[in-house]
Amino acid sequence: MTRLPHILLLILMLFILCSNVSSFDFTTGRSDGMGGTVLLSDPSASVLVSAPSGWLPDKELRVEMTGTRHFDISALDQVNVSIAYRHGKVSGALGMSQIGQRDYYAERTLKLAFAYQKSEYGIGGTFSSEIVSFGLGYEALNASTVGINAFGKYKIIKGALVIDNLTSPSLNEGSPEVSPKMSLFTEIQGKESFVITARLTVEDREKPQFGIGQRLIVSEYGALFWGLSSEPTKYGFGFDGYYKDARLTYATSYHPSLGFSYTVTLAYQLGKKGVVADDEPSR
Numbered sequence: 001m002t003r004l005p006h007i008l009l010l011i012l013m014l015f016i017l018c019s020n021v022s023s024f025d026f027t028t029g030r031s032d033g034m035g036g037t038v039l040l041s042d043p044s045a046s047v048l049v050s051a052p053s054g055w056l057p058d059k060e061l062r063v064e065m066t067g068t069r070h071f072d073i074s075a076l077d078q079v080n081v082s083i084a085y086r087h088g089k090v091s092g093a094l095g096m097s098q099i100g101q102r103d104y105y106a107e108r109t110l111k112l113a114f115a116y117q118k119s120e121y122g123i124g125g126t127f128s129s130e131i132v133s134f135g136l137g138y139e140a141l142n143a144s145t146v147g148i149n150a151f152g153k154y155k156i157i158k159g160a161l162v163i164d165n166l167t168s169p170s171l172n173e174g175s176p177e178v179s180p181k182m183s184l185f186t187e188i189q190g191k192e193s194f195v196i197t198a199r200l201t202v203e204d205r206e207k208p209q210f211g212i213g214q215r216l217i218v219s220e221y222g223a224l225f226w227g228l229s230s231e232p233t234k235y236g237f238g239f240d241g242y243y244k245d246a247r248l249t250y251a252t253s254y255h256p257s258l259g260f261s262y263t264v265t266l267a268y269q270l271g272k273k274g275v276v277a278d279d280e281p282s283r
Helices: 004-020 045-050
Strands: 060-069 078-087 090-101 105-118 121-133 141-154 157-164 181-189 194-203 209-219 222-229 234-243 246-255 259-271
Touching (some): 045 078, 045 090, 045 105, 105 141
Antiparallel strands (some): 060 259, 078 090, 090 105, 105 121, 121 141, 141 157, 157 181, 181 194, 209 222, 222 234, 234 246, 246 259
16 A cells, blocks of 8 residues: 555656657756747757757857746656867757656656757757666666758747657557657747747658747846747746846746646856857857
8 A cells, every 4th residue: 555656646747748748858957938949049958958049259268057846746856967169160068867766757858969060051960868767677768760850040049950750769568658759849030139940840641730929038147038838728827037147037837727837047257258150149
């Protein structure tokens, strides 16, 4: 009988995670608050892991640490650590993530990403590895896969096309394959200090997912953002706070059935400042 609460918790975790989270995903610090979209014009380290691009100042290092509480359930807490660097036309990023508790259920993800940019266009790729552990004496499962992407800019529009899970991996012989997933991220630079972001995600046997967000810089010390996503429907908002080379981000989202999720991010950048690939300001 002592194992019954653990088994019930495991069933709840599997239901929540499998219902709306695909394997090998690497979430970004602002994504919950911006409808799952990303900020391409000022990419954080986690964005460069999930959607590799070259829009990073040359010879700049970015580090990011993110903690998320999903649906106000401590057993689903997630921690992400990511780092990114650019040298010349090449940029690279590394991200590590864990969701859940290893004694019950946990997903640990390692993702490597790189991008090559020439002028306003570029290509990139990713390698992802995931380990799923169930606790209670069960053997852990693991799988790996690769992805490709392309990105570019036309006037005030930036875009990135990301295709993940190209090898259709599975955790073991009896588990279903993870289908390839295609995501199109776009960003439109508005007048003065705001941008509009959007996302379309298509995956086999799943309904298309849409997301839209907006970010408004209110001063040199901060910005506000909000967003909406579908499948599942979630509403989100948050803010960025800046102090010198550091950034604090808070993002929250609301699911009508499962409730609130909260994300706190600490980020730091060091190295050369203001030398962005397409000669735009870095903030």
